[in-house]
Amino acid sequence: MLRFIVIVLPAFACVAPFAHADVLVSNIDEPIRASTAIGGAPNLLVPTHDNDGWYWAGQSFVTDGSSYALDSIDVVCGDGNGVPVTYAELRADDAGAIGATLMTLSVPNLFGPIGPRTFVPDAPVALDPNTTYWLVISADAPANGGFYWSYADTGFFSGAGALAGFAFSSDSGALWAYGADFPWMIRVNVASQPPCPGDLNGDRIVDLADLAGLLAAFGTISTDPNFNPAADLDLSSSIDLADLAGLLAVFGASC
Numbered sequence: 001m002l003r004f005i006v007i008v009l010p011a012f013a014c015v016a017p018f019a020h021a022d023v024l025v026s027n028i029d030e031p032i033r034a035s036t037a038i039g040g041a042p043n044l045l046v047p048t049h050d051n052d053g054w055y056w057a058g059q060s061f062v063t064d065g066s067s068y069a070l071d072s073i074d075v076v077c078g079d080g081n082g083v084p085v086t087y088a089e090l091r092a093d094d095a096g097a098i099g100a101t102l103m104t105l106s107v108p109n110l111f112g113p114i115g116p117r118t119f120v121p122d123a124p125v126a127l128d129p130n131t132t133y134w135l136v137i138s139a140d141a142p143a144n145g146g147f148y149w150s151y152a153d154t155g156f157f158s159g160a161g162a163l164a165g166f167a168f169s170s171d172s173g174a175l176w177a178y179g180a181d182f183p184w185m186i187r188v189n190v191a192s193q194p195p196c197p198g199d200l201n202g203d204r205i206v207d208l209a210d211l212a213g214l215l216a217a218f219g220t221i222s223t224d225p226n227f228n229p230a231a232d233l234d235l236s237s238s239i240d241l242a243d244l245a246g247l248l249a250v251f252g253a254s255c
């Protein structure tokens, strides 16, 4: 007796009803070289820091030519022990060094085997185009514990963005050492930001700074050196009254 097996594939099962995150850059599929103890492992190479040093680490990444909203950062980590009091922060870049704190991220459960764990920013973060950021993870002495953050055996990564240097500190961030050979393993998840007409400087607000930018380029055409494509709101290849009117129509708006 023949049996007919009919498999019905839901044609639209993969259509998400909302915007999803894309991977800006990732190296979490690379082979693990080793894992660094964060928090509970003073640097034995620096004896004076043996007892007061707590290991902090940072990994930088670079956006491509687009602006994004940061969705989350997956970190290959785990094997928590003791009671690690851990912090994660998105830091700015300061001429290749770790800069000011931009946003804190929630820290997931760090116990259990090493694997990707998701750190989520505590408030929305806009990532600017062609900009370097640092994910810094630290542990709070005298917390009695730590966990492990894995680093890759290669410098390869995937995505439109890039990974850059890493950093580590054996004295709670007082001094940072920088390197590039074996980046810590992260995956930066982002959502593309919709266009924000009239926002020339990328801060998602249309204000006097944008108006000044438009006026600085007023009267130019696309072949002029000081032509500003962001000011050409109507895409006419010239900055004129139509663009000024367009900006004034949305003046004060935030995106």
Ligand SMILES: [Ca+2]
Pocket (backbone or CB within 6 Å): 198, 199, 200, 201, 202, 203, 204, 205, 206, 207, 209, 210
């Ligand atoms: Ca603006």
Ligand SMILES: [Ca+2]
Pocket (backbone or CB within 6 Å): 231, 232, 233, 234, 235, 236, 237, 238, 239, 240, 242, 243
């Ligand atoms: Ca125009």
